[in-house]
Amino acid sequence: MTASISLRGAGRTFGATRALADVDLDLEPGVIGLLGPNGAGKTTLLRLLATALPPTQGEIRVLGRDPEVPAERTGIRRRLGYLPQEVGFPRGFTAFAFVDYIALLKEWTEPAARHAEVRRALDQVGLSDVATKRIRAMSGGQRRRVALAQALLGSPPVLILDEPTSGVDPEQRVTLRTVLAEIARTSIVVLSTHQTEDVAALCERVIVLDRGQVRYDGQVTELVRQAAGRVWLADQPDPAATVSWRTGTGRYRNVAAHARDGVEHVEPSLEDAYLLLRGELPDSQPAKEVAS
């Protein structure tokens, strides 16, 4: 049996607010990208998958185990790496000390094996050289990578990453993509991001969330293909376009809900397709002209 995660009618409410409603998903090994505006429910979905939060409706199975049952939840946690959106670090800890501390909680009791694994994880995120640096003295991108290193401990079959690349510089982002792609050959990697380039470069599958519901679930290439013929360059913002913005060349990139003829079409990017999808959603029209 291949590793898998399934959600059936899963949802979560916080008081009167419905953060996630009726989500049905089946996830298999590979990199799955979560896109969506702020407040769409990405973090809530990831927290449900990571057993950090119980669902208020529906059911979830991670590797065939039910997170509601304590013993099975522990079983999931033994096979899970989780990077939350925000990570607090104990004062005075070095990168090594923090990852080592999480490794202890992950039941690596034998010191030599644990230290070797901590080094491997820090090496994967490119932090070997600063292992003894205090986390509070690190840059934002370095801290993010320390937090990611603890998720990579033990190369878990399920990896849940909430904005792994936020604050990370472009070179390191490329390295991280390679690392994640390698892990995804055998593991389920679910990541949320605001960077459509990350999804385009890394994910076979993309899930677009909006106001707690799945609006798109499928191949990245298929989503991009939907935008074909609907993206063009012009000297002026086109009134027919759903979104248009000024690009670095001084010309305007126009993205419209309907295909258009007689204009200078360009290859659509995932970002175009995403904006288009967002533009089609009722009551969620993005600004007519977005800053770029």
Added chain:
Amino acid sequence: MTGWHADDETLRRYVERIDSVAEGASVEQHLLSCAQCRARVNTAATAVDPVVVDLAAVWDRTRDAVEVPRPSVSERLLRAAGLPAHEARLVAVASAFRGVWLVGVAAVLAFAALAAAVGHARGLWFFLAVAPLAPCLVVAFSYDRRWDPALEPEMVTPYPALRLVLLRTIAVLALALPAVLLFGLVVPGQAPFAWLLPAIGFVAVVLAASTWVSPLNAAMAVSAAWLMTVWLVATRSASPAAVLQARSQVAFLVLAAASFGIFLVRRRHLRQLRPWR
């Protein structure tokens, strides 16, 4: 380049690092200028028992010496008390073991005990009010989520939360109670252990209550109730003995046992508690 070469025995001793310093230095000097002997050292080095030149292991040990943080004072104390090394680390990471708190608590208690010892009646009342509360406040601060937000990586590990709560509580008690006891000895007129049961009772109440509300709120409610009680007794009686007489000791024992029972029954609701630091 000379016609002389190191003999096999000398090279073997050099590779296995059992030669003298002078001998080693002279072999090294020779190796710098003799490619033939360098090649022989290579062959000899691959032939020796890998334990002798397990570079990977040597490198790991070196990195351990540099990277692995030295255990803190409280971690070493916990280990000396018989806790396994890895659990001593997990317990010592709790914010309550960050020195500052311990010093603060000790200072308050010392001040109160001193005031009581020099004989002011008010000082004695002050000690009575403060001492039994110190351990439960330390426990509350070490678990409260406001104190250390965003601890999710720690929450979703397989390590049992209940075990960590109990280990850390016991460790806090082990550190705080001797202090209460010691200062109790300075205070005249009371058996030093008289403060213990209320202190333990309050810790148990905070644990039980934090399956509903945040530990800090629970500790503040407990503190308010206790201060009110002390104040009521103080207005009616000249001696603090009334609060700590045998009958109230039994009451504190019952309180501790009942609260701990509630805590165990409701241990599924540990989400309010953040046992992780």
